[in-house]
Amino acid sequence: RKEVEQDPGPFNVPEGATVAFNCTYSNSASQSFFWYRQDCRKEPKLLMSVYSSGNEDGRFTAQLNRASQYISLLIRDSKLSDSATYLCVRHSGGYNKLIFGAGTRLAVHP
Amino acid sequence: DTAVSQTPKYLVTQMGNDKSIKCEQNLGHDTMYWYKQDSKKFLKIMFSYNNKELIINETVPNRFSPKSPDKAHLNLHINSLELGDSAVYFCASSQDSRGGANYGYTFGSGTRLTVV
Numbered sequence: 001r002k003e004v005e006q007d008p009g010p011f012n013v014p015e016g017a018t019v020a021f022n023c024t025y026s027n028s029a030s031q032s033f034f035w036y037r038q039d040c041r042k043e044p045k046l047l048m049s050v051y052s053s054g055n056e057d058g059r060f061t062a063q064l065n066r067a068s069q070y071i072s073l074l075i076r077d078s079k080l081s082d083s084a085t086y087l088c089v090r091h092s093g094g095y096n097k098l099i100f101g102a103g104t105r106l107a108v109h110p
Numbered sequence: 111d112t113a114v115s116q117t118p119k120y121l122v123t124q125m126g127n128d129k130s131i132k133c134e135q136n137l138g139h140d141t142m143y144w145y146k147q148d149s150k151k152f153l154k155i156m157f158s159y160n161n162k163e164l165i166i167n168e169t170v171p172n173r174f175s176p177k178s179p180d181k182a183h184l185n186l187h188i189n190s191l192e193l194g195d196s197a198v199y200f201c202a203s204s205q206d207s208r209g210g211a212n213y214g215y216t217f218g219s220g221t222r223l224t225v226v
Contacts, residue, residue, distance in 0.1 A: 034214065042219065042220075043200055043217035043218060043219050043220055044153065044200075044215075044217055045217070046214045046215070049214070085151065087153070095141075095158055095160070095165045095166050096141060096158075096204055097155055097158065097166055098155070098215060099155075100145075100152070100153040100154075102150060102151055102152045103151055
């Protein structure tokens with residue numbers, strides 16, 4: 001089983017839609033998680049950290065469910081500019097090693 | 111002012127050649143990384159250096175040799191290139207990672223390596 005698993009998509013949604021991605025992880029000792037965003041042929045960029053209590057940043061909400069070992073990202077009121085690949089990331093203790101999922105592709109259309 | 115810069119952006123070379131990729135960061139970070147993103151878009155860590163000391167060395171062929179002359183630079187030298195080495199190589203940096211501290215990365219824009 002991969003350390004971090006994501007549905008590769010693509011998720012094709014119209015502008016204004018709400019879309020949610022899930023990601024599962026295999027190491028129950030994992031403490032910290034992130035969502036990164038990667039545009040086509042660009043580098044990954046940190047979107048948001050994921051806290052146990054959940055966190056919100058504008059239209060983006062991230063949740064962590066430790067019992068079921070998954071994290072989620074909810075995007076409300078999708079914009080064309082949200083089209084990208086969203087990478088679920090687990091922090092592996094020790095030396096700040098980040099373990100990346102293969103990403104979920106989102107395509108927002110007019 | 112680019113925070114993490116890699117050169118070259120593109121590299122096309124023949125099998126069997128030796129090539130180097132350079133990375134520099136001006137963020138004052140202590141830790142630098144090399145990641146490989148293959149054709150399936152899967153990002154996998156290769157190496158990490160903290161203040162010139164190698165701290166992460168994943169299962170990578172020994173044809174790949176990182177070098178960190180100082181904490182702001184991390185280079186990657188690849189010997190005897192193979193077709194399977196074709197990928198995008200990303201350099202990244204973060205604050206001091208010792209003790210398992212949890213810091214996000216800043217990535218460079220990547221080097222697209224094509225071996226023909």
